[in-house]
Amino acid sequence: xxxxxxxxxxxxxxxxxxxxxxxxxxxxxxxxxxxxxxxxxxxxxxxxxxxxxxxxxxxxxxxxxxxxxxxxxxxxxxxxxxxxxxxxxxxxxxxxxxxxxxxxxxxxxxxxxxxxxxxxxxxxxxxxxxxxxxxxxxxxxxxxxxxxxxxxxxxxxxxxxxxxxxxxxxxxxxxxxxxxxxxxxxxxxxxxxxxxxxxxxxxxxxxxxxxxxxxxxxxxxxxxxxxxxxxxxxxxxxxxxxxxxx
Numbered sequence: 001x002x003x004x005x006x007x008x009x010x011x012x013x014x015x016x017x018x019x020x021x022x023x024x025x026x027x028x029x030x031x032x033x034x035x036x037x038x039x040x041x042x043x044x045x046x047x048x049x050x051x052x053x054x055x056x057x058x059x060x061x062x063x064x065x066x067x068x069x070x071x072x073x074x075x076x077x078x079x080x081x082x083x084x085x086x087x088x089x090x091x092x093x094x095x096x097x098x099x100x101x102x103x104x105x106x107x108x109x110x111x112x113x114x115x116x117x118x119x120x121x122x123x124x125x126x127x128x129x130x131x132x133x134x135x136x137x138x139x140x141x142x143x144x145x146x147x148x149x150x151x152x153x154x155x156x157x158x159x160x161x162x163x164x165x166x167x168x169x170x171x172x173x174x175x176x177x178x179x180x181x182x183x184x185x186x187x188x189x190x191x192x193x194x195x196x197x198x199x200x201x202x203x204x205x206x207x208x209x210x211x212x213x214x215x216x217x218x219x220x221x222x223x224x225x226x227x228x229x230x231x232x233x234x235x236x237x238x239x240x241x242x243x244x245x246x
Contacts (some may be wrong), residue, residue, distance in 0.1 A: 007095055011073050011103035021069055025111035029062040033119055036179075051123040056205050057178040059116050063108065063140040064169050064198065067148025070104035071161045074152045097149050097239050101232075104145040109138055129208040132217055136208070139224040140201055144169075150231040153238040172196045197223055 015021050033054045040050040074097065113134070120127050127133070151161040173179065176198025182189050193199050200223065204216035 007099035008102045008106075011099055012107055015069065015073055015103060015107045021072065021107075022111075025062075025066075025069065025108055026115060029058055029112065029115045030118060032058050032062075033123075037123070049123070051119070052125050053181075055116070055119045055123060055125040056209070057202055059112055059119070059137070060140060060198070060201055060205065061169075061173050061178045062115070063112055063137055064144050064173065065165075066104065066108035066141050067144040067146075067151070067165050067169070068162045069108055070100060070145035070148035071152050071158050071165070073104050074100045074149055074158070094236060094239065097153065097235050101142075101145050101149050104148070105138075105142050108145065109141045112137065112141070126209055128210070128212055129214065132208045132214050133205060135221060136201065136204055136217060139221055139228070143224045143228055146228050146231045146235075150234050150238075153235045172198045175199065176202055178202065 033051065036058070037049070037051040037054045040054070042050075044050050044053060116125075116127075116137075119125050148161065148165060151165060152158065155161050155164070173196075175182070175193050175196035177193060178198060182193045197220070200216065200220045204214075204220040207213045207216050
């Protein structure tokens with residue numbers, strides 16, 4: 001347990017001192033919401049602005065993209081030497097990928113909480129059911145970073161992992177209505193969009209905020225938690241200590 005904490009602490013320090021990842025996790029989501037919200041201003045009804053819509057969906061999209069941060073923390077070139085020292089030290093080598101998941105999760109989760117707080121203050125985005133929203137956002141973050149680490153364990157290459165992650169996340173995000181709602185494209189498209197788990201997450205978030213109803217939270221949270229458990233098991237079977245130093 002001590003090794004896990006020490007490795008996670010070092011990984012978190014590596015992420016928080018990397019200007020590129022700090023910008024990607026904090027400033028980039030804010031810029032996305034501001035730009036897309038401004039461009040679509042007036043496209044939504046009274047009492048519900050474009051900033052209300054994109055303030056929620058794009059923070060969820062950013063959380064889903066956190067897997068690229070995790071892949072960076074796992075296999076970035078400049079941390080391969082520290083990884084080498086860790087894997088040849090006494091202790092369970094599984095602490096290495098578990099620490100990467102933990103550090104990436106904490107870094108991304110804190111960044112997106114700050115972003116959501118800023119958006120709420122600046123654009124007056126309504127926030128209700130904060131505790132339930134944090135559970136949903138936290139599980140989304142953990143799902144994403146676990147996906148990133150799992151793909152690294154299976155594929156063994158950071159660049160290939162991030163390319164595949166980008167394709168998967170963007171496809172799920174489009175189907176999930178993150179960039180624009182598909183509900184106005186007819187029943188068939190609406191049914192297709194429900195294939196994407198992102199749609200469940202987005203619907204659960206809006207339901208919590210505006211309907212004060214959390215009946216979608218449990219199935220969304222259960223799905224994410226189940227995926228996290230399965231992916232962690234895959235990591236245990238596929239992780240080799242050589243993966244993060246070669």
